[in-house]
Amino acid sequence: MPREQFDVIIAGGAAVGSACAYFLTAHPDFKGSVLVVEKDFSYRRCATSLSAASIRHQFSTPENIRMSQFGTEFLRHFGQRLAVDGVRPEAGFHEGGYLFLATAAGLDALNENHRTQRALGVDAALLNPEQLAARFPWMRTDGLAAGSLGLSGEGWLDAYGMMQGFRKKAISQGAHYRENEVVQVQRKGRRITGVGLDNGEALRCGVLINAAGTGGPQLGRLAGIDLPVEARKRCIFYFQCPNPVAPCPLVIDPSGAYFRPEGAGFIGGIAPADDPQCIDFEVQYELFEEVLWPLLAARVPAFEAIRCTHGWAGHYDMNTLDHNLIIGAHPDIENLLFANGFSGHGLQQAPAVGRALSELVLFNGFRTLDLTRMGWSRILDNTPIIEKNVV
Structure with missing residues (x-):
């Protein structure tokens, strides 16, 4: 029995994989077939x-911006x-904006980043401590030298809704989705000829796209390529504050702690000091109690009275070389x-990366944004590539 053939197989069907499927199937020059293999449809x-x-524009690297x-x-x-x-x-x-705060030690970097951002059209303003206090009277500005505030274009969104929007539109345009995992990769010389799925199916493909997130390194190894990517756990905590902020x-x-509004409360987090490769989903509530809460209360006095009601843990697919995206073909395949x-940064970069991947498939090169x-x-x-605004 002949094996099923797809022009493009995308391993990973979350935001990046589904964005790629959307842009491919939306392009008038693409006449082929697309299969997205996603191990968990939930x-x-x-x-x-x-x-x-x-999503933010306040990076130091032009491509990220x-x-x-x-x-x-x-x-x-x-x-x-x-x-x-x-x-x-x-x-x-x-579009609630991002506010990067800096002490005197970080002021030069903040100013340099701001010049880069403004040159690329980022709508952000530098505020001195007095301006910060006037705009955000709930904030303690002790020790701050300045802040960079995004005035438009930055904010937060419904991540699941965004991903499902791409997915449903891609399906309506002809993309196929299967709830499986790629567990084998067939390679002949400098080309991938097909993949094997966890249900025993063997499929042929013209192009294979690795958008598998923290599963990306394993998929790379199946093809003989080592990705400098590790899974790093990040905990997000939801808390409520009795006083208005x-x-x-x-x-x-400046400590690395972050927070933003979410519904009737806030979410926040901070990278742990000990940050090994990790694949479990246990929430580190001690990180909130011992590290994050004191930092939040020091910056926002009203946060001394917050109550953390729940939290969750996810994983970054961390590029251990420079914390930036790796996109495109390896020279060996x-x-x-x-x-x-x-x-x-995957969610905020998904539309641009999905478009870029579609261009690599269609034209063997970038057309709209050179990555x-x-x-x-x-x-x-x-x-x-040193990105100075890593969060």
Whole structure:
């Protein structure tokens, strides 16, 4: 019996994989078939569903800025672009802004990043401590030298709604989805010829795309490629405050702690000091009690009275070289495209990366946004791209 053939197989069907399926099937020059292989259609434990669901333009790397700018532009017209049979999906995009705070030690970096951002059209303003206190009277500005506030384009959204919007539109345009996992990769020389699924099926493909998140390294190894990517656990805590703290953007404290509004309360988090590779989903409530809460209360006096009601844990697919995306083909394999190592930026970069992957399939190169620097060359040469605004 002949094996089933697909022109493109995408391993991983969350935000990035589904965005890629959407852009491919939407392109008038693409006449082929697309299969998205996703191991869990509930998406309960994928990074998309468990993220802080935010988007920002305040990066130091031009490519990261431009990817998020496209993400914002897409989100602003999300329902119109992804409508299926007249039903418009909702991404719940709220442009509440990001606020990066800096002490004197971080002021030069903040100013340098701001110059880069402004040159690329980022709508952000630098505020001195007096301006911060006037705009956000609930904030303690002791020890601060400045803050960079996103005035438009940045904010938070419904991550699951965004992912499902891409998925449903891709299916309506002809993409196929299967609830399986790729467990084998057939390679002949410099080309992938097919994959094997966990149900025993063997499929042929013209192009294989690795959008498998924290499963990306295992998929890479099946093809003989080592990805410098590890799963790193991040806990997000939901808490409520009895006193008003508004208006409130997504605040990044110099300590690394962050918080933003979420419904009737707030969510917040901080990277743990000990950050090993980790795949469990246990919530580290001691991280909130011992580390995060004191930092939040020091910055926002009203937060001394907060009550954490619940939390959840997800995972970054952390690029251990430089915390930036790895996109495109490895020089050893022509038709295996990678989109891995997002390091917490996958949701906001999904629209741009999905579009970029579709261009690599269609044209064997980037057309709208040049992401060449984010490819494999820097990984193999050990020349990291230093993103100064890692959160």
